[in-house]
Amino acid sequence: MTSPPAVRLTALTRRFGEVEAVRGLDLTVDRGEIVAFLGPNGAGKTTTLDCVLGLSQPTSGAVEVLGLPPREAVARGLVAAVMQTGGLLKDLTVGETVRYVGSLFGHADRSSAVLEEAGIADLAGRRVGLCSGGEQQRLRFAIALLSDPALLLLDEPTTGMDVEGRRAFWAAIRRDAARGRTILFATHYLEEADQHADRIVLISHGRVVADGTGAEVRALAGGRSVRATVPGLDETLLGRLRALPTVDRVEARGEQVHVHAGDSDLVARHLLTATDAHDVEITSRNLEDAFLSLTQEAR
Amino acid sequence: MSTPTHPADAYDPAGRTPPRWGGFNRTLLGLELRRMLRNRRTIVFTILLPAGLFLSFGSTGQASDRVGSGNVAAYIMVSMGLYGAALTAAASGAMVAMERSLGWSRQLRLTPLHPAAYVVTKTLVALAIGAIAIVAVNVTGLLQGRPDMPAGTWVACAAVTLVSTLTFAALGVFAGYLVPGENVMQILGPGLALLSFLGGVFIPLDVGSTIWHIAVLTPMYGVAEVARAPLTHELPWYAVVNAVGWLLAFVAGAAWQMSRDTARV
Structure with missing residues (x-):
């Protein structure tokens, strides 16, 4: 039995009125890969990730996540994402936030495990509004781990983290990737892409302009x-x-x-x-x- | 070609199923309730304000005059319960819009939580908090001792009031979208007080007067008449039309704004 790829995008386009944010993007991400989605601001990275998550409907083209439509993959807890900003309630504590979201997946409580993994177990009792930017980012990461997703999408994941936090974050990501989790992260930090990804997909103006290892992308240029x-x-x-x-x-x-x-x-x-x-x-x-x-x- | 030891097998899509009830569960409901009760502003609106208003309005000289199957104090008590419950329901409705502006609903859309399960949860929370407001006023009334009506009427009024508050939960959602941010209650608070005066919640209206002709069209009038009907045994047809009409109008407005917001994501 061959398993379906983690992500398969076929001729994906997404238009917002006059603006074509994604213009015929083809991409297949195999399971267990760590792929960097690299491109300047406005290249269509976030829009593409939104389509993979089913938050945005493609204007044309097809999106498949582990062989399923995106919303079905989300409903089964197969795909999760760490967003850049927002997405947290300030009046809940860190521990309550994780219990809240965790309860929605309808399986055993993984709250303490994910707090541990994200390195914020000691913050469980703190109000989210009192957490620093880096701590909130780690909380978003903890939330994304709740369903033990097969595919994890990260949009500029280490924004606001200090050097220490960044290192711990990538160590955790690598550990899970070794177990077979697929990681697709959007970044405009070249260094981050080069250091942490097995493969770099360079996109510009809504199209893939290069695809390969860091060395291959360099050579292509x-x-x-x-x-x-x-x-x-x-x-x-x-x-x-x-x-x-x-x-x-x-x-x-x-x-x-x-x-x-x-x-x-x-x-x-x-x-x-x-x-x-x-x-x-x-x-x-x-x-x-x-x-x-x-x-x-x-x- | 994949081998039997493919590490990705740890994440077999077939081994995962969506949760029951669209993700609705007790932990979710409990945490949402706890959030409301922890909010100091909610407690002031829910318990202190309506009870205080009842004590000041309900201590008039005519408090023991008869109205329907009870007295004026009972009439005022029901009215204040409605005001308090409407206010808190509107506040919990407005929170929905605020959460969306914070990106929380986007976070929730990355979980199996079905939108209907979310709406049900928020509705139950609004009803629970509205019930606390109604109970607070009624307990105050009991302790004060002036309201008088049969026990059955007492319960009927409270139950009808509770259902009426859904109109204002919908109004809260709608207003929350029109006035984004945390300041929506600064508008809804005085706005609902004004509507309550107009709708005859605080001071009875003279039927047929100019102000009455305006009042019968405002959203508080209908629900106030409906909520007090078990006591007064009076329920004009236009009050029912008013109550149902505004409920539909606010639900439609809230649904319209919510769908517009979802499309933008």
């Missing part, structure tokens, strides 16, 4: 840069560099040359064998460059 000092650099030498396969950009500043190419080895070999180049440096573009170039191309 166009290989590496080769920098060298070439005595007697002239137009003839530059012309030969431009003619090399996979080279897409050559910049010269005095004797300094900066070549951008898909195959950096070829460029380096040419520089070292056919010219007097020295101080050859090869750098991989960082994720930030990849992010910028890919999200701008999609415009």
Whole structure:
């Protein structure tokens, strides 16, 4: 028996009046994956997550969560989410909030277990309104764990958390992912995506513009840069560099040359064998460059 | 291809079922009630204000004059119970809108809680809190000793009053959407007091006067006449039309605002 994927989005579009927030998005997330949904503000991340949760109806296209319609998956406690802001009652205590939401799933009380897991067991008696932003975020996390969901969606999950809280949070997430929980988190922190996700799905203007591991996404954005000092650099030498396969950009500043190419080895070999180049440096573009170039191309 | 030891098997969708009763349960009801009772403003509105109003209005010289099968003090007691219950029901209705503005309803939509189960819970809480208001006024009346009516009438008036408060729970939801935030009671409080004066809850109206012609159209008039009918044995048809009409109007308004709000998510 093959189990259905955690999430399957097919040609998903969502329009708000004139604005097309999501424009034909295809995405399949397998079970047990930790996937980062990376993109600038307004890229359509939150809208897509809302469709996965059944909070928003797609204008067209299909959404399937563990082989079920989103609302059915929510009703069975298979999918949960940690939202960025709001969603808490200030007049309840931390413990009451967890008992309240926990009672709705109709199975054994997991209140103390989730408070423990979110690291806020000692706050159970405190009014939510008196908790700090980071503590409230941990409470949202505890609530999301109540149903022991198969799929956990996180929208900018560590906003407001201090370094310590952030580390503890990701440790807890990894532990559950190892048990088979699927994690899909939206973020605009490149570092967070690169560090914690098995896979990065880069979206821009409502479409997927790159999909792969951190290294693959970097590579997609166009290989590496080769920098060298070439005595007697002239137009003839530059012309030969431009003619090399996979080279897409050559910049010269005095004797300094900066070549951008898909195959950096070829460029380096040419520089070292056919010219007097020295101080050859090869750098991989960082994720930030990849992010910028890919999200701008999609415009 | 998945192997038999696929870790995702720990999260088999077939092993999960939605809860019974759309998620409605005792813990939920208990916590909602506790929230209402913990709110100091609710306690003032529910117990102190109506009881205090009864003591001041109910101590008039004509308190022992006869009305229907009871006396004027009983008539005022029923009226004050209605006012207190309407006020608290409106307050609990307004809380629904406030919770939505806080994103709590969005949180709840990520659980199996069915919207109908939510509405039932909130209605039961509004009724429970309304019942406390009615009991508070009636106990005050008993202790004071002036109200006089047959025990059956006493119970009938209280029960009818309780049902009437649903109109104001719906009004609270509706108003809560129109006036977002925590300040809605600053409007509903004085507003309901004004409507109560107009509707003849505090001071009886002279039938046929100019003010009476306006009063019969306002939302407090109908329910006040209905709530006191077991005592007065008088229930004009236009009072019934008024009570039913406003109930439908407020329920429709609340439903309209709620659906608009859900669509926006």
